Amino acid sequence: MSTEIATTANKIFERNGESVKFFIQQDTGKDFIGWLSARIAEHGGKVVETVPREGYILVDPDSKKGEKLTEKWSSPDKPNRHIVCFTFVRASIMAGRMLDPEEMQGSRVIFKHEGAPVHIFLHPALGGLVSARLAIQIEKAGGSPKQRRFLRRKYLFRTDKYVEGIEWVQDCLDAQTYRHIDALPINMRGMKPGTVCVDFTETDDQNLIQYIGTRVPEPVDELRGCLSLYTQLCRSDEFPWAAQHVAKVWQRYYLRRKHDFDKDISKWVERNPQPLDSKERFRLKKRRRQPRPVVVDADMDDVVIDDDDHDSDDEDPPAIRHCR
CATH class of the missing domain: 3.40.50.10190 (BRCT domain)
Structure with a gap:
């Protein structure tokens, strides 16, 4: 039928x-x-x-x-x-x-x-x-x-x-x-x-690798490339080394060298496994957006x-x- x-x-x-x-x-x-x-x-x-x-x-x-x-x-x-x-x-x-x-x-x-x-x-x-x-x-x-x-x-x-x-x-x-x-x-x-451009150093690279490896151990592009991740980095007193650059500069620096950074972050995470329930993990806050x-x-x-x-x-x- x-x-x-x-x-x-x-x-x-x-x-x-x-x-x-x-x-x-x-x-x-x-x-x-x-x-x-x-x-x-x-x-x-x-x-x-x-x-x-x-x-x-x-x-x-x-x-x-x-x-x-x-x-x-x-x-x-x-x-x-x-x-x-x-x-x-x-x-x-x-x-x-x-x-x-x-x-x-x-x-x-x-x-x-x-x-x-x-x-x-x-x-x-x-x-x-x-x-x-x-x-x-x-x-x-x-x-x-x-x-x-x-x-x-x-x-x-x-x-x-x-x-x-x-x-x-x-x-x-x-x-x-x-x-x-x-x-x-x-x-x-x-x-x-009059603004002085501050170059990134190898120490900055290592600090950023450890920060992202702790906050976003899995290679999730949506999280690692999110501006909020770097905004939290610059606002926290825990990371004084980040104060020399604003959040957008850190974000652009990661995105420009994303391929190399992701490789180094993976190696760091292998040596330093992160617990799934870690409070330090970065979580994207959901906001209502105009579709x-x-x-x-x-x-x-x-x-x-x-x-x-x-x-x-x-x-x-x-x-x-x-x-x-």
């Missing part, structure tokens, strides 16, 4: 028990046409080789061929023939229903990178209704929405991934372009005139995907390669 219900629910491209006809712009490439045809057939539709009197013409509106098809076959005499962007198919599948043609008005491919859909990760904290609305908007504009959990801090300084607010999707749609605006740098005044819930990933090769977290119709389309 459940299988029958699921099968019926998936037939979104049927009307009155008959398959809706689709004509696909022919110069989009065999791989893309094959992929799109399979999605249509899986959900009850039928791909035809000639423009139907009733049904849908799927075009790439930014191509010359797409413009010609729109001019040639748009006719008020055929109110049941609709010309829409090819993203109509995946957007309908995402919505769980066949979208109205009016909902696709003005739609074009915006969220693409090197011909492939941009993966846009929607944080679970957004909630079901907001995520569903954003996912349909993203699909209509050629993107690939994903439901994934992620750490904002992990992606904050990556050059191939971006953390954006939910308003970013609508901003791209309004501008009709996929873009990111880099944050303006602040507090970049540098050293004050920045959308991550855009232009390259998914190094993203870990949970095995139990799957998106519906998750396969991305091949890149469109217009044939001359």
